[in-house]
Amino acid sequence: MPKPIIEVDSPLREGDRRILVCQNTSCAAKQSAEILAKFQDEPLPSNCHAYPVGCQGQCSVAPTVRIVPDETWYCRLTPEDTSAICDALREDTVVEEKLNPRIHRYSHY
Numbered sequence: 001m002p003k004p005i006i007e008v009d010s011p012l013r014e015g016d017r018r019i020l021v022c023q024n025t026s027c028a029a030k031q032s033a034e035i036l037a038k039f040q041d042e043p044l045p046s047n048c049h050a051y052p053v054g055c056q057g058q059c060s061v062a063p064t065v066r067i068v069p070d071e072t073w074y075c076r077l078t079p080e081d082t083s084a085i086c087d088a089l090r091e092d093t094v095v096e097e098k099l100n101p102r103i104h105r106y107s108h109y
C-alpha cells in the first residue's frame with residue numbers, strides 16, 4: 001500500500017532526503033507505481049525515504065522522480081533504474097544518463 005501523497009514543501013528534517021515519485025496520469029501510465037514500490041523496497045540510506053507525489057510538471061518525460069533537497073530530477077525511468085539511483089544516493093552522486101535534460105542541461109540524453 002503506497003504511503004499517502006505528501007506536500008512537496010512540507011518540512012524536511014536536516015540531513016533527510018526525499019525521493020518523490022510522481023503517481024499522476026502520465027507517470028502512472030509508465031510504471032510509476034512499480035518504480036515507487038522498488039524504491040520503497042530498496043535498502044536505502046537511513047536518511048532517504050520514497051513517497052508518492054502528484055504531477056511534477058514534467059509529464060512529457062514521464063515517469064519522473066525528484067530528489068529533495070538535492071533537486072536532482074530523473075526522467076523516463078523504468079523500475080530497473082531504481083537500483084542505480086539508490087547506489088548513487090549512497091555515494092552522493094547521480095545517474096547522469098537518467099537526469100532530466102530540461103532541468104540538468106549537462107545531462108546525457
Ligand code: FES
Pocket residue numbers: 022023024025026027028054055056057058059062063064
Ligand atoms: S504526470 Fe508525472 S510529471 Fe506530470
